[in-house]
Amino acid sequence: MDLKSIENIVSLCKRRGFIFQSSEIYGGIGSTWDYGPLGTEMKKRIKDDWWQSIVTKRSNVVGMDSSILMHPKVWEASGHVSNFHDPMVDCKKCKSRYRSDHINLEKPCKKCGNTDWTEPRQFNLMFQTTIGPINEEGNITYLRPETAQGIFVNFNNVQTTARQKIPFGIAQIGKAFRNEITTGNFLFRTREFEQMEMEYFIHPDESSRWLDFWNQERLDWFLRLGIKKNKLRLRAHGKDELAHYSSACYDVEYEFPFGWSELEGIADRGTYDLDQHNEFTKKKLSYFDPKTNRRFTPAVVETSAGVDRTFLTCLVDAYTEEEVRGENRTLLKLSPKIAPTTCAVFPLVNKNGLPELAEKIVEETRKQFSSFFDQGGSIGRRYRRQDEAGTPFGVTVDHETIENGTVTLRERDSMKQIRISQDKICEAINEKIIS
Numbered sequence: 001m002d003l004k005s006i007e008n009i010v011s012l013c014k015r016r017g018f019i020f021q022s023s024e025i026y027g028g029i030g031s032t033w034d035y036g037p038l039g040t041e042m043k044k045r046i047k048d049d050w051w052q053s054i055v056t057k058r059s060n061v062v063g064m065d066s067s068i069l070m071h072p073k074v075w076e077a078s079g080h081v082s083n084f085h086d087p088m089v090d091c092k093k094c095k096s097r098y099r100s101d102h103i104n105l106e107k108p109c110k111k112c113g114n115t116d117w118t119e120p121r122q123f124n125l126m127f128q129t130t131i132g133p134i135n136e137e138g139n140i141t142y143l144r145p146e147t148a149q150g151i152f153v154n155f156n157n158v159q160t161t162a163r164q165k166i167p168f169g170i171a172q173i174g175k176a177f178r179n180e181i182t183t184g185n186f187l188f189r190t191r192e193f194e195q196m197e198m199e200y201f202i203h204p205d206e207s208s209r210w211l212d213f214w215n216q217e218r219l220d221w222f223l224r225l226g227i228k229k230n231k232l233r234l235r236a237h238g239k240d241e242l243a244h245y246s247s248a249c250y251d252v253e254y255e256f257p258f259g260w261s262e263l264e265g266i267a268d269r270g271t272y273d274l275d276q277h278n279e280f281t282k283k284k285l286s287y288f289d290p291k292t293n294r295r296f297t298p299a300v301v302e303t304s305a306g307v308d309r310t311f312l313t314c315l316v317d318a319y320t321e322e323e324v325r326g327e328n329r330t331l332l333k334l335s336p337k338i339a340p341t342t343c344a345v346f347p348l349v350n351k352n353g354l355p356e357l358a359e360k361i362v363e364e365t366r367k368q369f370s371s372f373f374d375q376g377g378s379i380g381r382r383y384r385r386q387d388e389a390g391t392p393f394g395v396t397v398d399h400e401t402i403e404n405g406t407v408t409l410r411e412r413d414s415m416k417q418i419r420i421s422q423d424k425i426c427e428a429i430n431e432k433i434i435s
């Protein structure tokens, strides 16, 4: 897949209602995207699947939902005020702005070919805002640049109310904001995005064991979403990439058309965050171990994934152009787990009671999964639309349905069709989803 395919994916997303440019009727606003009906469904399924695998299925991980605005001191304690910087350079001729660690300053500017750069300077990525109507220093705070700090500051509240014993995790999904110097590659790098984060609190002697455990769990999750194995890898951070408090960090990476890039960071953060909040607040964010009768500050293994990057990865991985019997077709080979529509139902012709029958089937199948009725255009066109929307199953109602109650069930990827009784549609689809 080449970079052109990203453009094709952007236009498919618009055509089918996955993603629209934000404020499009006003000319749009850079690198900001709105999820349409299909995109919203798919994004929700990704988040639900993450929540299911991290929280619902584990008795020692609980969820929370902290606010976006927090006390400004949180960001001093976390180190974001002093350290959450990226180095920025400007091309002196055309004024284009870049992250200096993302380009080679020996090479000319991509836009104008000039090699006269400003000195790199540090730019803080946090979005500043004011609380209340008066713009004074005391009112300044930030839109959170990560969801994690909302978990750390609530450590005591959650641990005591959920009565969790170490090792245990706290997870949340929510928006984060970063005033990135350069955005781009569609949903890959935006200024407003969602994260799915979990902080796993452990005994400090056990960090490396839990880091290995979560590396494997998280890689497996991406595989279970149906992403191709040969396009995924786990990369250990080099010593020069590690934060001073972190002794090890891994990225789950995907091979995008623009190169291997991070989907999720899995980090041993030691006791850094709780220590910092302890120091700034003088409150004891710590754990009393009933086995040893001793209190200690737990260490943390963090898993931090981007919802939108996962969404983009699923699209890029599923996007397929192929030739079938001399005709081109474009399809999204999405896993039925995350496909926005599970089944589309078509009347072969719009007469003889077939549309009414098809609508009844939609109503029935909707009790189990998302089902969509489409009677517009030729049957071939309707299949093509659903292929592009990633709908894994198509049911066609025809004159035989009236005669003997059977329909055709078509699979998106193989295009194989079988004839089954209309009462068996849900059973057959559920069986295929599981297998």
Ligand code: ATP
Pocket (backbone or CB within 6 Å): 178, 180, 187, 188, 189, 190, 191, 192, 193, 194, 195, 262, 263, 264, 265, 304, 305, 306, 307, 308, 309, 310
């Ligand atoms: P990068 O090096 O790509 O800027 P990062 O190492 O700063 O990412 P983390 O702070 O580890 O990212 O954030 C965890 C996850 O949040 C990332 O793996 C990514 O999926 C997501 N994420 C971070 N920044 C953005 C962004 N600007 N747009 C979309 N997703 C993002």
